[in-house]
Amino acid sequence: MRITIAGAGYVGLVAGTCYASTGNTVVLADTDAGRIAVLQDGKLPIYEPGLGELLAENIRTGRISFTTDLAGACRDAEIIGIAVGTPSKSDGSADLSYVDAVAETIGKNIKDYCVVVTKSTVPIGTCRRLEQTVRKHTDVPFDYVSNPEFLKEGSAVSDFLSPERVIIGATSERARKIMAHIYAPFMRQGRRILFMDPLSAELTKYACNAMLATRISFMNEIARLAETVNADVQQVRMGMGSDSRIGKSFLFPGLGYGGSCFPKDVKALVYTGNKHGVNMGVVAAADTANESQPVVLFNKIKKYFNGDLEGKKFAVWGLAFKPKTDDMREAPSVKLIRSLLAAGVSAAAHDPEAHETAKAVLGDSITYHENVYEPLTDADGLIICTEWMEFRTPDFRRMAELLRRGVIFDGRNLYDPDYVNEAGIDYLCIGRGDAIVNRDRQ
Numbered sequence: 001m002r003i004t005i006a007g008a009g010y011v012g013l014v015a016g017t018c019y020a021s022t023g024n025t026v027v028l029a030d031t032d033a034g035r036i037a038v039l040q041d042g043k044l045p046i047y048e049p050g051l052g053e054l055l056a057e058n059i060r061t062g063r064i065s066f067t068t069d070l071a072g073a074c075r076d077a078e079i080i081g082i083a084v085g086t087p088s089k090s091d092g093s094a095d096l097s098y099v100d101a102v103a104e105t106i107g108k109n110i111k112d113y114c115v116v117v118t119k120s121t122v123p124i125g126t127c128r129r130l131e132q133t134v135r136k137h138t139d140v141p142f143d144y145v146s147n148p149e150f151l152k153e154g155s156a157v158s159d160f161l162s163p164e165r166v167i168i169g170a171t172s173e174r175a176r177k178i179m180a181h182i183y184a185p186f187m188r189q190g191r192r193i194l195f196m197d198p199l200s201a202e203l204t205k206y207a208c209n210a211m212l213a214t215r216i217s218f219m220n221e222i223a224r225l226a227e228t229v230n231a232d233v234q235q236v237r238m239g240m241g242s243d244s245r246i247g248k249s250f251l252f253p254g255l256g257y258g259g260s261c262f263p264k265d266v267k268a269l270v271y272t273g274n275k276h277g278v279n280m281g282v283v284a285a286a287d288t289a290n291e292s293q294p295v296v297l298f299n300k301i302k303k304y305f306n307g308d309l310e311g312k313k314f315a316v317w318g319l320a321f322k323p324k325t326d327d328m329r330e331a332p333s334v335k336l337i338r339s340l341l342a343a344g345v346s347a348a349a350h351d352p353e354a355h356e357t358a359k360a361v362l363g364d365s366i367t368y369h370e371n372v373y374e375p376l377t378d379a380d381g382l383i384i385c386t387e388w389m390e391f392r393t394p395d396f397r398r399m400a401e402l403l404r405r406g407v408i409f410d411g412r413n414l415y416d417p418d419y420v421n422e423a424g425i426d427y428l429c430i431g432r433g434d435a436i437v438n439r440d441r442q
């Protein structure tokens with residue numbers, strides 16, 4: 001089929017590449033001319049494992065192309081996807097100006113029946129708003145479908161190619177059939193498409209993100225309690241996760257959730273509840289707990305140095321909001337680093353992929369190092385913000401030699417405290433009590 005997607009970001013680029021890989025002809029349209037130029041050059045504007053190879057193959061076969069001319073790309077399309085951003089406004093509501101603009105362009109330019117599909121995460125009721133916007137500008141028949149996206153950055157390609165399920169909110173049988181057709185190649189192993197009405201599809205997406213975010217905030221709260229009562233949250237997590245009613249995922253305490261989805265979607269759901277007079281107390285509490293979570297590690301660092309952080313230098317491992325991505329949107333590392341800088345600290349960081357994106361946020365307020373051990377030289381400690389695989393079994397003896405003060409503040413609970421202590425390094429983490437062997441050096 002001929003598919004046009006508005007927005008060549010994480011979602012549009014992955015979805016477009018995956019649709020192309022099953023034989024569809026895909027045009028990705030984006031207002032960001034720089035991004036389109038990078039893609040036309042055969043390069044990736046983002047880091048996403050496995051995407052580069054798949055994209056290169058689809059460019060080579062001519063199944064995918066890139067343009068800034070969304071209007072032109074709408075004229076011939078059988079399916080038009082909307083995958084533009086829906087960022088938070090200052091009141092917590094979702095900024096719909098990008099999806100509105102795309103709907104208007106679609107309405108003004110379609111020439112024949114097509115299916116308009118929203119993949120962006122949009123507040124409940126946006127389906128009606130966008131359908132009306134398209135309708136206002138055209139008499140051409142079209143169907144509107146809500147198809148929220150559930151891919152995870154870091155495993156987006158495999159998530160898209162092998163989805164656990166696909167949610168399709170549609171009222172027209174014709175549109176349902178078309179959507180079933182384009183997803184059929186990803187459903188061959190019996191995975192399911194769940195058809196529902198568009199309003200329910202929109203709410204399903206928010207409900208999923210809010211549930212996962214709530215699990216994380218819940219575990220962070222349990223971690224605070226575990227630490228206070230001398231329990232080990234790692235053991236508690238294993239005990240909880242082995243209960244099949246609860247499951248193992250999204251129970252890791254840490255610096256709190258970040259990224260382009262959970263923080264904004266949780267806030268938007270609370271806003272929607274308030275707007276309709278429904279108290280979203282559980283979800284609001286998840287948000288409040290998350291806002292304060294990076295402070296937990298900051299306070300530990302401050303306490304370890306008896307309140308005096310002025311002039312200290314820290315190594316930081318990991319900047320991206322999670323591993324296997326270069327996405328810095330709402331990364332907890334930023335909040336923590338900014339608090340440290342405000343306290344008179346300097347920081348030297350290493351992230352396997354996020355230096356460029358981090359520079360856009362933190363500029364030259366910190367230094368960036370390609371070598372993982374380099375930032376440790378003469379540092380007063382190491383702070384771990386992202387659980388990249390390559391940080392999991394480092395050379396602790398080498399670290400002890402490089403660090404001026406042997407201490408690790410681990411916001412991701414990566415290590416066995418005894419093992420770290422054996423190298424002469426103090427180890428402070430989340431919800432497990434502090435393992436300190438260097439008391440005399442404090």
Ligand SMILES: NC(=O)c1ccc[n+]([C@@H]2O[C@H](COP(=O)([O-])OP(=O)(O)OC[C@H]3O[C@@H](n4cnc5c(N)ncnc54)[C@H](O)[C@@H]3O)[C@@H](O)[C@H]2O)c1
Binds near residue numbers: 119151152261
């Ligand atoms: N990133 C994720 O992991 C993820 C997962 C599921 C759902 N979502 C949702 O998908 C949507 C997109 O997220 P993203 O992370 O891909 O965003 P993104 O910021 O990476 O990409 C959005 C792109 O849309 C482009 N754009 C803006 N206005 C445009 C217009 N009028 N026409 C064409 N292009 C335009 C921007 O230039 C940008 O390149 C959001 O609603 C998000 O909540 C994201």
